[in-house]
Amino acid sequence: MNNTGSTESAFLEVSGVTLQYTTPHHLVTATYQVDFEVFQSERFILLGPSGCGKTTLLKAIAGYLKPVEGTISLKRKQVDSPGPDRMMVFQDFDQLLPWKTILQNVMFPLLVTQKYPQKQAEEKALEYIEKVNLIQFRDAYPHTLSGGMKQRVAIARGMAMEPDVLLMDEPFAALDALTRQKMQDELLQLWDDTHSTILFVTHSISEAVKLGSRILLLSPHPGQVRAELNSDGSDSPREAGGPPLSEEIHQMLFAQSI
């Protein structure tokens, strides 16, 4: 496979980002001065225990909230509001619009953003529904599908837009273990096909090692970068004789934590 050497400069740049959110009684710092760069066609994983602000970070990249300090920029343009160049796949099964069929759900963003006219939008949508193996369900409504199928539709919907970066917020977390494994394999196959740039949030080390080409480790309370590692998906040791990658990550995350 070709190295992504042609675009050595960062595609998505997160520099010095501090994020805060308010609860009725407190101002909570979710992440503190986080830096990282995502290159084109990377499968970049944000990994950390709950409370490390990884979902908040993803939401900031999606444009739903603004950093109190630092900048986020995509293709050298600063991110300041949500937009279809950063399609998001959520964890919840209710992210599909219940009043639209599978086909209409996938077509909807293509049409409202005026990316394609009706006919081409339909072709594009069908192409991606085919890729996630749901072509026979294209006229079904979401409530008739299983959780795994709904997530596949959401992924097809995100990918059909061919966004600059696909943001995935623990999309498989609510699935049963068997379905989850199958979905991970399918996502890798899809990536082989499309080479989309993916930013994937998870709290599962094995999922991160399996799916990621590069893994960002965040420590909790507040989220700070602990490490950035490469992964080839095989969970082999980083250095000969060392522990498997997943074990090393486990140690990094939990050894010095309170």
Next chain:
Amino acid sequence: MLSPRPEIIRNASSLPSVPALIVERSVWQRLTTGDWFYKIIVVVMFCVVWETYGWILDNPLLFPTFSETLAAFINAVRSGELIDRSLYSLKILIIGYAAGLLLAALLTAFAMLTRFGAAMLEVLTSMFNPLPAIALLPLALIWFGIGNVSIVFVLVHSVLWAVSLNTFSGFSTVSQTLRLVGHNYGLNGFRFIRLILIPAALPSIITGMKVGWAFAWRTLIAAELVFGVSSSSGGLGWFIFENKSLLEIPNVFAGLFAVILIGLIMENILFRNIETRTIRRWGQQS
């Protein structure tokens, strides 16, 4: 010591064959599991009790039997009078209902787009929703005179608050994820309301429309009863009032029967149809 229990492994080909996976249910089974079956039984029982009681009482001036009412109803329909009166009422009702829905749409859209609008909607609905529309009729008569304008005014009042309240609470309960999805596509303002909030909140909106319809219908009949006296032509309420004055009690019952019938038709045919085509099909209501 116990020996371990033997393991069981079955060959797929040796499994007994399953008779039929999907069997069609008989007509009787389908009938008795449907909604309609029991509803019709209730209606029939009601009519039987009515008939029996009227027959025992034997006083058509106070309480005509079901068959007498039905005969009066059929007569009034045949002569065309009841149909004319019903259409007259429905015409005013539709004007008032449509105007109420339109105002409710404007008010809730304003409430969704600005904080001031939201405050306004909350204060106004909590002030006016508990106020019976018919209580405004005396004022309306002074302001607009005796006529349809006054009735439309009270109808708008009866529809507006119920629909706004339900629609607004429906909008506020649209799931956070769906909102994020809408914003993700760059939808904002009116497009966001039209393409995301309205379809997502449709169950509440339809409930509001049903409640508004029922309020409007009873307000209309009541209003017609109150000042039908001084109006030359009138709707169903006036038909009831007129026949009471003439002591044509079976006709009064026939008028009430028409009021109920129109209500049933709207609820079970019009609104049911809208629900089947939308929220039931989408799995937002079972």
